[in-house]
Amino acid sequence: MSKMYYRELYCGTPVRYWMGLALLVAFIAIGLASALYMEHEGHWVTGMSNQVVWGLPHVFAIFLIVAASGALNVASIGSVFGGPLYKPMGRYSSLLALGLLAGGLSVLVLDLGRPDRLIVAMTNYNFKSIFAWNVILYSGFFAIVGVYLWTMMDRSVKKLYRPVGFFAFFWRIALTTGTGSIFGFIVAREAYDAAVMAPMFVIMSFSFGLAFFIITLIAAYLWSDRHIGDLRLAKLKNLLGVFVGAVLYFTLVYNLTNLYATQHHGIERFILLDGGVYTQMFWIGQILIGSVIPLFLIYSPAFDKSRWAIVAASALVLVGGFFQIYVIVIGGQAYPMSLFPGKEVLESGFFDGVIATYVPSFYEAALGVGGVALALALVAIGSRMFKVFPETLEDPEEA
Amino acid sequence: MSNKSDQRSMDRRHFIGGTVAAAGAITIAPGVILHAVAAIKEEPSAGASSKHRWGMVVDANKCAEGCSACVEACDKEHNIRGHDRPRTDAKWIRTVKLKDNQTGRINRLVMMCQHCEFPPCVDVCPTNASFRRVDGIVLVDRHRCIGCRYCMMACPYKARSFIHEALHDQAVSAPRGKGCVESCTLCVHRLDYGNMKTACQEACEKEGHAAILFGDLNDPQSEISQVLLKNNSTQIRADLELNTGVRYLNL
Amino acid sequence: MRSSFFRRKCITGLLAGIALAVPALQAEAESSLVTKGSEAASLDTCVAPTQEIRRYHMEFLKHDRDEVVIDGDRRVKYSLAACVNCHSGKDDSGSYLPVNAEEQFCETCHDRLAVSLDCFQCHRTTPDPTIKKFSSSALNRLHDRSIGATAHVDSTESSGLFANEPAGIQRD
Numbered sequence: 099m100s101k102m103y104y105r106e107l108y109c110g111t112p113v114r115y116w117m118g119l120a121l122l123v124a125f126i127a128i129g130l131a132s133a134l135y136m137e138h139e140g141h142w143v144t145g146m147s148n149q150v151v152w153g154l155p156h157v158f159a160i161f162l163i164v165a166a167s168g169a170l171n172v173a174s175i176g177s178v179f180g181g182p183l184y185k186p187m188g189r190y191s192s193l194l195a196l197g198l199l200a201g202g203l204s205v206l207v208l209d210l211g212r213p214d215r216l217i218v219a220m221t222n223y224n225f226k227s228i229f230a231w232n233v234i235l236y237s238g239f240f241a242i243v244g245v246y247l248w249t250m251m252d253r254s255v256k257k258l259y260r261p262v263g264f265f266a267f268f269w270r271i272a273l274t275t276g277t278g279s280i281f282g283f284i285v286a287r288e289a290y291d292a293a294v295m296a297p298m299f300v301i302m303s304f305s306f307g308l309a310f311f312i313i314t315l316i317a318a319y320l321w322s323d324r325h326i327g328d329l330r331l332a333k334l335k336n337l338l339g340v341f342v343g344a345v346l347y348f349t350l351v352y353n354l355t356n357l358y359a360t361q362h363h364g365i366e367r368f369i370l371l372d373g374g375v376y377t378q379m380f381w382i383g384q385i386l387i388g389s390v391i392p393l394f395l396i397y398s399p400a401f402d403k404s405r406w407a408i409v410a411a412s413a414l415v416l417v418g419g420f421f422q423i424y425v426i427v428i429g430g431q432a433y434p435m436s437l438f439p440g441k442e443v444l445e446s447g448f449f450d451g452v453i454a455t456y457v458p459s460f461y462e463a464a465l466g467v468g469g470v471a472l473a474l475a476l477v478a479i480g481s482r483m484f485k486v487f488p489e490t491l492e493d494p495e496e497a
Numbered sequence: 498m499s500n501k502s503d504q505r506s507m508d509r510r511h512f513i514g515g516t517v518a519a520a521g522a523i524t525i526a527p528g529v530i531l532h533a534v535a536a537i538k539e540e541p542s543a544g545a546s547s548k549h550r551w552g553m554v555v556d557a558n559k560c561a562e563g564c565s566a567c568v569e570a571c572d573k574e575h576n577i578r579g580h581d582r583p584r585t586d587a588k589w590i591r592t593v594k595l596k597d598n599q600t601g602r603i604n605r606l607v608m609m610c611q612h613c614e615f616p617p618c619v620d621v622c623p624t625n626a627s628f629r630r631v632d633g634i635v636l637v638d639r640h641r642c643i644g645c646r647y648c649m650m651a652c653p654y655k656a657r658s659f660i661h662e663a664l665h666d667q668a669v670s671a672p673r674g675k676g677c678v679e680s681c682t683l684c685v686h687r688l689d690y691g692n693m694k695t696a697c698q699e700a701c702e703k704e705g706h707a708a709i710l711f712g713d714l715n716d717p718q719s720e721i722s723q724v725l726l727k728n729n730s731t732q733i734r735a736d737l738e739l740n741t742g743v744r745y746l747n748l
Numbered sequence: 749m750r751s752s753f754f755r756r757k758c759i760t761g762l763l764a765g766i767a768l769a770v771p772a773l774q775a776e777a778e779s780s781l782v783t784k785g786s787e788a789a790s791l792d793t794c795v796a797p798t799q800e801i802r803r804y805h806m807e808f809l810k811h812d813r814d815e816v817v818i819d820g821d822r823r824v825k826y827s828l829a830a831c832v833n834c835h836s837g838k839d840d841s842g843s844y845l846p847v848n849a850e851e852q853f854c855e856t857c858h859d860r861l862a863v864s865l866d867c868f869q870c871h872r873t874t875p876d877p878t879i880k881k882f883s884s885s886a887l888n889r890l891h892d893r894s895i896g897a898t899a900h901v902d903s904t905e906s907s908g909l910f911a912n913e914p915a916g917i918q919r920d
Contacts, residue, residue, distance in 0.1 A: 140662035140675045147584035148658050167625060211644015211676030214866075219643050222624040229647050230621035285617060285737055286653035433612040435655060437733055438595050441604070445590030447568060448608070448655065449584070544820030630820055638817050639870050667872045669829050674870030689822045 102186050104485035109321045122475040129468015132461040133208035144462050149454035150431045155209040157424045158466030162202030163277055164299060164474055170195040177263030183330050189486040192247040194311055194477055199239055201473025203463055228279045235273040242266050274303045281283040288365040291432030298348040305341035306419045309412040316409055327493030336407045339396040342415055345355015346389045368433045375430035379421040388418010428456055551683055552714040553744035554583040554721055559708035560605040565592055567607055567709060570700030575671035587658035589681040590697055604748060609681035610635060610656040612742035618648035633742050634683050644676040653734050656680045783837035783853045795826045833875040846873035
């Protein structure tokens with residue numbers, strides 16, 4: 099195996115890099131301004147209410163956090179599962195994971211009712227709360243992936259590469275399990291309270307993280323005039339296909355189980371049939387755009403050699419994933435809790451028994467997009483400062 | 498580069514790195530306060546005592562059609578003012594009117610925080626802001642609340658409200674502010690000074706309905722215990738086995 | 749050579765900073781910041797000696813708030829509401845101004861020291877005229893006693909902090 103050289107990312111023309119970064123910074127600025135406005139005025143300026151308490155910012159945040167742990171997968175395959183074709187991409191995988199997590203957390207923290215109290219959150223822990231565990235898991239992720247990246251880049255600590263790689267792999271599984279359990283541990287709402295939420299989130303992370311990885315990798319190499327070999331891309335593509343299929347499987351199990359229990363017929367009807375925008379997001383967004391079409395693009399022989407099919411499939415997976423999380427987070431809240439089974443609520447002073455309306459405001463969308471921009475900006479800056487991209491990802495001579 | 502002397506060779510990078518690491522450790526170490534889950538804490542305090550368990554009983558038969566005296570009283574007691582934004586305005590107690598799908602029977606009742614013995618909101622609060630006082634009242638410590646609203650997601654009774662705007666002119670005994678979560682306190686500010694009647698109960702009695710009764714569930718001689726002994730009562734969402742402090746008659 | 753020059757610059761700067769800061773801190777110790785027209789202005793001393801209360805008021809409040817909120821122990825000596833009651837100033841028309849408003853009691857110190865106030869997002873900023881009974885025994889004591897120097901010392905509850913302290917705020 100010839101020696102692998104890594105080089106900082108320089109685009110074909112400097113303008114492209116700097117204009118791209120400027121655009122991202124502009125989005126970040128708008129996001130920050132929106133967050134400041136929401137915090138100063140109070141959340142009444144958003145679409146969130148006492149019925150739908152977590153809105154678009156949380157959808158973005160969870161999407162980015164879930165993708166972050168999945169983005170580390172490529173590095174894990176290289177170090178834990180011994181995949182030689184994946185190993186050179188390990189550095190970038192770690193950087194992407196760090197960037198996405200930073201972006202997701204920034205959105206989450208800025209949407210808090212009291213973001214100035216972050217230090218309280220970091221020093222007062224209720225260890226029965228999975229949220230508290232997540233604070234530790236997220237902060238620890240930064241540290242561990244930072245060390246992981248270091249073992250990959252610094253020859254003097256190379257012997258730590260495998261043990262840290264293992265540790266990072268298990269930590270990121272714990273992290274995504276924790277994220278899924280945020281919902282899985284809630285007994286109150288019909289859409290949650292399911293043990294399958296945690297592993298479903300783990301599988302979602304595999305899928306979204308890899309999709310992010312593929313898109314950004316191809317983009318970076320395209321713009322810096324470097325080469326990625328067909329075999330490597332094909333491996334990534336097929337892996338994505340497996341993960342998309344797995345997400346589909348978990349969705350099927352989740353919905354089938356709910357359909358079996360009479361108690362949960364209400365929520366199933368809502369998601370699958372008459373939930374309006376949520377039903378559309380599920381069938382068209384998650385299933386069609388997010389699963390069926392990407393699977394077709396990935397596995398159909400007609401697109402075998404096409405790079406654009408891979409990019410398109412990854413992009414659609416991300417779009418579908420976004421809708422999936424929207425349905426989980428917001429659809430799950432919009433459907434009313436059943437406090438009085440067998441009874442119909444005629445009147446209520448607090449919107450009992452009615453499907454809650456939620457219309458995202460511009461500020462929430464701006465904050466969410468700002469988080470994505472922050473993630474990408476950190477990745478862009480990191481890949482310029484550090485040697486994370488191999489000079490070339492051409493397929494090795496011996497196939 | 499081998500160093501023959503026994504001095505530790507320390508270049509500037511290592512020194513700075515070591516200092517930063519030490520400073521970081523020293524900064525963080527004393528700040529991590531491990532706070533035990535409040536529900537398990539049974540220390541007796543000069544204030545709240547676990548000898549009592551405060552609760553409430555609501556008689557759905559007596560809750561009168563069209564009446565919202567308790568809601569208005571609660572709002573007045575705590576200076577809860579609406580902003581003509583019903584979706585985001587806070588509400589600690591609310592009226593609910595029900596109709597049975599099969600039998601058609603109409604029921605009316607009031608809902609507030611159920612002050613569970615095993616509150617999901619306390620379980621999920623990351624900072625221990627949502628806690629259960631030893632005498633059974635579930636409260637929000639707004640000094641710790643970061644406004645994450647996870648307790649609102651977890652509450653099976655949709656009892657909690659989030660403050661969506663800056664507040665002014667709060668009641669002295671009910672400090673409440675933007676960005677924090679709150680819910681019915683069983684008028685703990687009255688209770689702690691010996692007034693054993695909640696604002697909602699007082700208003701309901703004044704209207705002549707007397708549908709709400711507050712008292713000590715642990716005291717077999719209290720009026721509420723007598724009522725619950727004689728009458729059949731239910732908990733809302735009893736299947737969750739949270740052992741609520743608020744019980745309902747004729748529901 | 750470069751490093752030693754750098755080190756010398758650092759040390760010089762540090763000493764200059766300390767030299768400048770000392771007179772500023774000294775100045776703080778002397779002035780009075782009690783709002784004119786507030787009830788506190790008519791009293792000789794706060795519930796604790798000025799330097800004590802200035803330095804430790806947050807400790808007192810934090811201790812009390814945990815006792816009250818978590819333990820339900822309402823027997824606090826000096827509540828935040830009592831501070832507000834005493835230190836609120838009035839405007840020309842006689843209505844109370846928020847205690848954390850500009851140039852009112854809290855902000856005069858907190859603004860200068862750049863320590864942001866968190867309390868009044870939730871707590872009331874003006875005295876509530878409808879309240880008859882107060883949770884602060886200290887406030888009641890201040891009302892009951894004749895104006896004197898050491899009346900704020902409640903020897904039965906003394907924790908050693910307040911004993912033998914001479915009273916007096918130096919007015920400018």
